[in-house]
Amino acid sequence: MSLTTEVLIAGAGPVGLALANLLGQYGRKVVLIESRSELIDYPRGVGMDDESFRSLQTMGLIDEVTPYTVPHHIMRLVNGHGEVILTNDPKGEPFGWPRKHGFIQPLVDKVMHDGLARYDNVTVLFEHELAGIEDDGDKVVATVRTGPNEGDTTRIEAAYLVGCEGGRSFTRGWMGVDFEGKSPSTRWVVIDVRNDPLGVPNVYLGADPARPYVSIGLPHGVRRWEFMLFDHEPSEKVEDDGFVADLLRDHVPDSSRLDVIRRRVFTHHGRIATGFRKGRVLIAGDAAHLMPVWMGQGWNSGMRDATNLGWKLASVLAGKASDHLLDTYDVERRDHAKAMIDLSMTFGSIIKPTDKRVAFLRDTASRVLNLSPQVKEYFTDMRFKPMPRYGRGVVVEPDSLQPGEAAARRTSRFVAVRNAVDKRSPVGLQFIQPRVATAEATGVRLDDVIGPWWTVAAWGNDPARLLSPSDRAKLERLGARLVAFTSESQRGWAEKEYAGSGSLVVGDLDGSLKGWFDTRGMGVVFLRPDRFVAAACLAQDAPRALDSLLRAASATVESVR
Known part of the structure; x- marks a missing residue:
């Protein structure tokens, strides 16, 4: 027996399930194989970030997942006397959800598994174990073991294979990449x-x-x-x-x-693969990186991988981008995964000392540091956690509008940008998700309004008027949505003024969107399907920014089917 698909995913853990859901939603054909006879039914991961919650929102599974979570999961580091060394209780909901959740992983994984039944284009096969890989340059042919005997195998042919089989990944072994890092003996x-x-x-x-x-x-x-x-x-x-x-x-x-x-x-392990891609074969989740549990980032880092890789695979398979787009998955994800490993290892070194003299010095230092409100707030608000920021990949430098790289800080000759309150570049960071209003609904989250694909949004302008007919045609072939952000008080006017342009008018209910554009001194933003800012510019520069973005994304919009 043999099967043919677009993407073969090995491993029905959380990363494989998430990737299959995203690809299923994007309309791609997927086969997901798992060596076990069923999903793992015992707890493993226990902490979920707002970024992962947002990814589940993109999958359309929030209502099903929420009953298995508890929001505002506060973490306190205490010493042997019960004194609080550090409190981690971040406030605000910049991405639309509480920053931290406790959750029951087996039940959330099951929601993602059951969610795959929505897609006729996704097939799940248990008791199917990846045993061989051949990449001939045009396709991948996998040998899959289906039983205990030597002849109990099947062949699955795919355009791409993604190994999500965990720390002992067969796929990573086949790729021949090193798994660098440490595995402390504790x-x-x-x-x-x-x-x-x-x-x-x-x-x-x-x-x-x-x-x-x-x-x-x-x-x-x-x-x-x-x-x-x-x-x-x-x-x-x-x-x-x-x-x-x-x-x-x-x-x-x-x-x-x-x-x-x-x-x-x-x-505990702190390891990362030296490469996440080899030809038509990629790895994600624990197959690509392992990290200690202290910061609860193993599950969340895997979700970031799936969210980053899903839209890129879908773009290439749809003919909207060349194969080079997949190189940016490794470029974008590896640095942040490494940073989270390093942070988790450091955090473990604070918790583990059993030498009372070392513990005394740590506790004394914490008492001194906690005397400073700024230091306490730094840890409470989780500012020590490195947020994903993509300085290379599908990004455009906001000052020069050059594709492929974006510096963390800006220097601009334009007064509007030079006067911006926030001198950091918004490019490569995740965009906010406030509640907004449209002609159809009020108080809904932004992602539910703009949809799961590319978005070009302008503040106080109709983006359709900023772009030429040729530019708009490229965006239409890319599948991008044009959105006009405005204060809620101006939404009625904008809906009449922009009628017929094809742009969706979105009202800013609480000033969050206005504040975002104000403090950054930018008027137009290009949002990737994973909600990261690919480009940001002044309104007049929108055409130039679009051209650079299409190059950074290896887009082939001139020939999109």
Whole structure:
């Protein structure tokens, strides 16, 4: 038996499921294979960022996912005396959702799996394990094992293959790339229970030199503990009920009454592949990078991979961009994944010390730092976490309007830009998502209004009037939507004034959009399907910015089908 598809995804973990949903929504033909007989049903990831929530919104699965999440998941780092060293409780909802959520991964993964039933163009095959890859330059042919015998195989032919099989990825091994980084020898035992005996919400990271620990309150009455094992304690001790009871003695009144989901030993890893692409074969998620759990970024980094790669694969397969567009996936995602690994490793080094002298110095330093409101706010608002910023790839330099690179800070000869409050470039950063109004609805989130593909938006202008008929024809072939942002008080006027231009008029309800364009000194923004700013410019420069953006995106709009 053999199958033919556009994209073969190996691994039905969260990254493979997310990528399949996005490609399914974009109308591409997908086969998703998984070596197991069913999805993993025990908890793993427990923290979800607003960026990932926004990706689930793009997939159209928010209503189904929300019951398995709890918003505003506060994290506190405490020392052995119960003193708070650091609080992580970011405020605001710049991307349309609370910044942090606790969640039940198996149930969210199941939502993504069940969501694939919406698409006739997506096929899911369990008990299918990737066993061989051939890339002949025009297509990929995969050998897939379907049973225990040597002859139990099938062939799947695809335009592209994406390996999402986790840290032991067969695909990464076939690519021959190095998996650089560290795997510290420190072991931790994780204990998940269904009947939370504490009823205390949120997250506590215990930097206790007696034994570092983690205690996490999760939705549906689930609680997680993690305890560091000492070098003299063998991993097998996790099977000893007495040992586990000793671990929990200071945490729960009666550990014998716990309904345990699982308990196991794991080691943290901080590794990243030296390349995410080889020809028609790519890797994503844990196959491309592994990171410690401290910042809850493993699941979220994988979602960022899927969100970045999905629209690019769809563009190439639709003939809207050349194959070179896929090179930007590696360029854009690897630096940020590495930054998150480094941050997670650093955070672990703060939690793990068991030397009381080291812990004393850490605690003393934290008390001094917490005396400064600015320092406290820096950590509380999670400003230490590097937000994804794409300085190279599908971006346009806002000053020179050159394609492919965008500096973090701007210097412009134009007074309007020079006077901007925010001197940082908005290009390569994710765009905000406030609630807005249109002729059809009020108080809806921006992404639900503008749709899941390219957007060209202007403040106080009709973008259709800023572009030539030829430019508008290119954008139409690209599938881009033209949007006119205006104050809500001006929306009625704009709907009449711009009638017939094809632009959607969007009213700014709370001033968020006006503030964004004001502080950045820009009048037009080009938004990628993953909601990142590809280009931003003054209104008069929109045609030049468009030409550069099409080059940066390897667009082939002159010949789009």
